[in-house]
Amino acid sequence: MHWLSKQIISFKLRIINIVDYVLSTITNLQLAGIVLFALFASNSANATTVEFNSSGGSSTTNGLHFYIDDSTQLQVKRLNNSGQVYDPALTPPNSQLDNGIYLRANTKLYGPTHNVVNGFTFAPSGGAFTSRSITAVSPVNPATSGDQQIATHQFGVTSGPQVTINWKYTIPFDFITAEVTLVIPSGYAISASNPVRYYHVADTFLGGSDSGCGVKFTDSNGKTVIGTYPPLTSTCPSTTSVPTGISVVESFRERSGLSFSSYCATSWSSFWISDANSCLITQNANLSNDITNTYEDTGIGIQYNFTSAGTYTFSYDFVVGSTIVPAYDHLEIRHPGTATLCPATLTVLACTSTTVPCPAANIVNTGTLTGSIKNTPAAPALTQTPSSFTLGSTASTATVTLQGSGAGAYVLSATGLSSTPLNGTKCWNTTTSTSSCAYVVTNTACVSNFDCMETGITYNNLTTSPSARNPLYTKLTGTNFKFDVVALQSSGATATSYTASSGVTVELFDDSTSPQPSCSAYTSPIASQAITFVTGDSGRKTLPANFTIANAYKKLRCRVKDTNVSVYGCSSDNFAVRPTSFTVSSSNANADATGASTTATPRLAAGSNFVLTASTGLTNYNGTASIDNTKLTAHTSAVQTGTLTGNFSVASAGTATGAAFKYSEVGYFKFNANGVYDDSFTAIDSTVGDCVSGFTASGNKFGCSFGNSAATNYFGRFIPDHFDTIVIQGCSTGAFTYSAQPFNTQITARHSGGGRTQNYDSAASFSKNLVLSDANAVATGSLASATVAASAFSAGIANATPSFNFNTAKTAP
Incomplete structure (x- = not known):
């Protein structure tokens, strides 16, 4: 409750009544003038207001409902849709809201104008920000538990400091985070004696009591908290900690980048009207760091100081409720960024660090955290397997596959988390090594390759096991055969969800030429047939018809082509089609x-x-x-x-x-x-x-x-090539034979190489009658008994006893 008590309350109620329901009663010119000013202030700015968690703020479980407009004013609803900053009945833009962000730049103050008390309007010397905008929240309302909504807010001073704030709210937390980037251009008038200052000030309402005690403490993460709380009685038991039993604290909490330069948690009016607390944001001096220990109508403010041009980044929380910090910083999804209609593998983990990707030492490996991956928009549908994940002591990471049903661009997040992280969901694109939750599914069939292999053989992923084989066996000419066609993902795994009702052809090519052509470059198949895939095939199917190859091939290769998606796949194995006989x-x-x-x-x-x-x-x-x-x-x-x-x-x-x-x-x-x-x-x-x-x-x-x-x-x-004869002389002691004396002769049948032809034998009748003749052709005599009967040959040898007779007796010498 503000000072000036009932008079001011009456005034505020009067103004609200007039603003909300149009002026119906004007009792005097002074009041009319004030009302007209309020109408002008509320309507002329044409502010844009965005809402975070628009369906929240109505129970203990659905978080806070924030309103933020581009002028930097805000309102927060909590528990029963009641406002948590003064005036609780109003939402921005409204000149009766005592809060906003202000910039001191070159001795002037810039920010929203508002009515402080009856007859006094706080109007910054520099006026409103010369440029300002705020985007719609994403993902859009309504949001669900675990979602982190973000809106980008920009405002600044012409030729001077420019501010970008990424407002982030994770449902159902008791705080919203401002991630601030402040750019002070080079050459701008700035120094230690003429600093640029960033203020954020709010007139707290403390869940309805409107009065409270100041508090400053360091939380479990080592961050400073500046706030107020409603004590259980009308005295302030502590300014350095929140007493037990307090359910709501309205505060600013440091997050990252920079610490608060100065602060105050004191009387609400001290920021707008000069008093002994020295917390006026128009003063030359810094805020006094006053933390009130008096039970009073309070407000809170923080200040960041800058004395040189440059770009500065820092973040802080505006807390309405519990100051307890969640157990982990963010839920992290590591994903490839793009995918075909094939299942894509994602890794999910919880991280205690703000860093993305999460350092290994900061991955949560205790407790139990469950949830699911959410994709925005919801259509075309992404199928998540398994439908939920579990992290913690049983497994520090979880593997989830997403499979698209059609082309779509999505933003990934987490939903249904059993414990909500401080910074919601963060993502890491493993392909580009960038921090992004953008995920694109292309309308590319769930296939990037094919293989052909024998039916009944277990498929081997040759990407992960390159020494393994998917064989095709030898085939016979003129003999029917079939084999299996396997659709593959880029990872080498079977594309179990691949379907094709037409446009897929299995071809056989002579692969004996060298060098081997690329898979898509083969021409003139020796055989081909069409094949289709349905869901029940799970990416592997036996040929519907036999191949019968009429000719012989030393090396054939199978090729499968899907003209629907221009994918060609050649078999990892070749095979021969051999003749059946000679x-x-x-x-x-x-x-x-x-x-x-x-x-x-x-x-x-x-x-x-x-x-x-x-x-x-x-x-x-x-x-x-x-x-x-x-x-x-x-x-x-x-x-x-x-x-x-x-x-x-x-x-x-x-x-x-x-x-x-x-x-x-x-x-x-x-x-x-x-x-x-x-x-x-x-x-x-x-x-x-x-x-x-x-x-x-x-x-x-x-x-x-x-x-x-x-x-x-x-x-x-x-037949024998020739015969050899061996003659044994009739007189064994004299190496001669008498006329008419029989002598032994051996005849051997031989082939051209000189070996005996044993099959020249009478038993099979291949031997013939032979006639011996005088090789020296002696004219004065003749051979007797010169015929050798065929029956005489055995194993290619025959023996005969011919004699040689002289025609006339020789005279003794």
Whole structure:
């Protein structure tokens, strides 16, 4: 209650009545003049007023309801919508509100004009601020518990000091914070004897008592508090602490940057009218630091001094209610700043420091704090998983994923906090390393890549585990196959929410060229099919139709493209499509396919060159066939299977040929299954275990090798290249033989390399009757018993006993 008591109360009530309900009764010219002034002061300024927590101030749980106008006047409603600064029934702008921010600049005072007492108007010598504005609060009303609303307030003096205040109110706290930036331009008249001063003064109402005691103390954070409180009786028990049982303190509290230069918590009028308290804001001297210990109608004021040009930042709280400081400074959300429609990972923590990002030592790891992330605006919806978080002793940080349902720009905050922080929500953009709660979701499908892999195999994130694999196994020509397509996020994780009703194509490309093209640059697919994704696929789906590849390929790659979002993804693995078998033939060793005829032609000398051809019937096959001598079989009743030498050329148009094969035996041979084979065509898979060593499939994998799938026809007919004879003289002691004396002769069938052809044998009828002849062609005699029967040959050797007879007897010498 102001001094001048009832007279002033009557006056104020009269003015309020006239202002609010329009002048209906004017009793005298003096009163009319005052009323007209009040109307002028209230209406001519065209002030802009913003509200914080517009639905609050009506209970013990919904915080304070602030009004602040661009002239710097404010009002606070609390508990039952009652005003907490004088006049409690009014909201700004109004000339009857005794509060505001004032600047002393070059000996003049600037700020809002207001009526102090009957007949006295406080009018700063410099007048109102020459420029002023205040933005609407964000997020907009109505706000919920844990929200921090912000409005930016600017005002100043022409060619002089300029002030920007970020007003911040976090629901349901008992204070609003002013984060002040004061700019004093270079060259402005300022010195120690001519300082610039920043004042904030308020006529307190103290929850309805209007009278109280002054108090100054240092809080638990080491900050100075200047305020007043209503004692339980009409005496002041303390000016250095708030007595027990006091529920409301109206005060200014230091926050950061600068300490109060001077202050007063004294009679409300001392700031506007000179008195012994020396707290007048128009005086040349500093505020006197008076803290009243007398129970009286009080007000509070703080002062910051500046003696040189520059930019200054500081903050303080205007407290109405409890002076208890929250246990932590802010709730911190660390986020990437932008996201596609894929889930994005956020980290949430509570911090005891004002610093962002929060230093590790200041992350709260005790107690329990719960809440949820809020996005403003609410649409398009962001899905939060989990729907709430828990911090404290069980976990100092929490991981939350947000997934957008459409493109949108949001501001992130926290809501439903079980314990509200001092400075609300702060955010850290981990991509740009900036302090920002702005979060943008683009209308980009939840996919940034694709992979193709075998069905039934667990997907490996190759971004986090680059040495892992997502294999594609060897396939066979002409054989149906399918595999899985996996949609991926940029992190390498499966894009479980990816959907596409059209526009997605799976393609197979020959990847044998070098250098390998970029994924989007492949052209001319050898096969393709469309695929769709629905929610139930969770980002992984088996091909809807089979691929059947008719030709052979050493190295194929899968590509998936989504034309809706221009995303291309190529498989991390390549795979081969191999032929199923060879067909083996010969153009000049093809006398009898059954290997039975001993007379069929053509005939080939054992060890001489002949032609073999291995064909797949597939024009793309360009591998190299090999022979396996362990899989040769000679004709029936053969003494042994010979040795085959020679090589195939690299296949061209699906066929491999060798023109210098040699067989070491007589008769015929054939290849058993896989006697002609290729074990290198699938090298892209065999080296990493994506096919089974050998020819036989096992599990879901085919054999790496292939060959002739069944025994071939017989190749031949091979005959001895030549015969060797060994003669044993008839007279063993004299190295000679008498005429007509039989002598032993051994005949051996041989191939061109000199080895014996054991299959020249009578048992299989491949041996023939032979006639011996005189190699020296002696004209005076002849061989007798010169025929060697075919039946005489066994394993390529026959023995005979011919004799040589002279036509006439020789005369003894």
